[in-house]
Amino acid sequence: MDGVSTSQTAPIAFLKGHGTENDFVIVPDPDNAVDLPATAVAKLCDRRAGIGGDGLLHVVRSADHPEARAMADEAEWFMDYRNADGSNAEMCGNGVRVFARYLQRAGLVEEGDLAVATRGGVKKVHLAKDGDVTVSMGRARFPEEGVMVTVDGRSWPALNVNMGNPHAVAFVEDLDHAGNLLSVPPFSPASAYPDGVNVEFVVERGERHVAMRVHERGSGETRSCGTGACAVAVAAARRDGADPSVTGVPVTYTVDLPGGRLVITERADGEIEMTGPAVIVAEGHIDPALLTQVVPVSTETVIA
Ligand SMILES: N[C@@H](CCC[C@H](N)C(=O)O)C(=O)O
Numbered sequence: 001m002d003g004v005s006t007s008q009t010a011p012i013a014f015l016k017g018h019g020t021e022n023d024f025v026i027v028p029d030p031d032n033a034v035d036l037p038a039t040a041v042a043k044l045c046d047r048r049a050g051i052g053g054d055g056l057l058h059v060v061r062s063a064d065h066p067e068a069r070a071m072a073d074e075a076e077w078f079m080d081y082r083n084a085d086g087s088n089a090e091m092c093g094n095g096v097r098v099f100a101r102y103l104q105r106a107g108l109v110e111e112g113d114l115a116v117a118t119r120g121g122v123k124k125v126h127l128a129k130d131g132d133v134t135v136s137m138g139r140a141r142f143p144e145e146g147v148m149v150t151v152d153g154r155s156w157p158a159l160n161v162n163m164g165n166p167h168a169v170a171f172v173e174d175l176d177h178a179g180n181l182l183s184v185p186p187f188s189p190a191s192a193y194p195d196g197v198n199v200e201f202v203v204e205r206g207e208r209h210v211a212m213r214v215h216e217r218g219s220g221e222t223r224s225c226g227t228g229a230c231a232v233a234v235a236a237a238r239r240d241g242a243d244p245s246v247t248g249v250p251v252t253y254t255v256d257l258p259g260g261r262l263v264i265t266e267r268a269d270g271e272i273e274m275t276g277p278a279v280i281v282a283e284g285h286i287d288p289a290l291l292t293q294v295v296p297v298s299t300e301t302v303i304a
Pocket of ligand 1: 219
């Protein structure tokens with residue numbers, strides 16, 4: 001059995017948090033001293049053999065991470081985001097709110113406005129003492145038309161939306177039509193998404209109000225996805241004939257997910273703002289044996 005061995009010997013601090021039940025293992029590591037290969041991340045996110053999470057937030061000073069050094073002047077902290085299978089992602093909308101909540105709780109930032117470096121660029125976060133957190137998520141891009149999503153033998157046309165990370169948004173009549181997203185990932189044409197894709201299924205709930213389910217790249221079905229909710233809101237707006245960059249009128253959608261509610265506003269300049277909760281629920285220490293043991297390279301069994 002192929003595997004890797006990590007080099008930690010001392011206990012490693014962690015916290016657990018979630019945003020609309022999209023849950024994360026948080027590893028504070030200001031100096032980027034903790035070795036976190038994909039296999040170690042998959043172990044930590046495993047819901048039976050590890051701590052459990054849809055993803056992992058590695059909290060590192062931008063100046064100390066090669067992927068973030070260029071952003072260090074703008075944003076002191078880098079969200080090194082990993083999916084549950086250990087793969088890197090450009091951005092995580094729920095994760096960045098929880099990341100900011102952690103920084104606040106640890107006394108590393110003040111309430112108010114802060115900037116967080118991500119692989120998808122620097123994100124501006126507004127953090128109150130309690131309650132919801134608002135993130136400026138950037139603008140949506142629409143790289144390609146004509147994507148199809150297939151699951152359980154059904155197919156739907158989907159809109160290709162990029163929120164820093166890739167999404168396919170399919171409007172369906174009933175969220176149950178998305179079937180069992182854990183066992184059957186709804187892949188779209190590989191050519192449209194060479195690096196994989198997050199897939200959202202959306203139904204109407206009312207005026208400027210939708211509900212969705214999501215299958216996340218690298219994690220399977222989750223109870224919420226912040227970038228996915230933003231992709232859904234802009235897709236719904238375009239379907240409804242609303243484009244704030246044309247009309248100059250901002251548009252707001254309420255997006256219900258299995259794990260809670262997110263409110264998404266697209267401003268006249270195209271900037272998308274997402275507001276939702278961010279909660280820390282636990283903290284403790286990881287037994288280094290979990291990371292130092294040789295673990296399989298295969299990541300196929302990490303989704304509980
Ligand atoms: N849950 C996240 C998205 C996490 C990354 C995604 N799975 C990807 O690989 O792009 C969110 O809240 O945005």
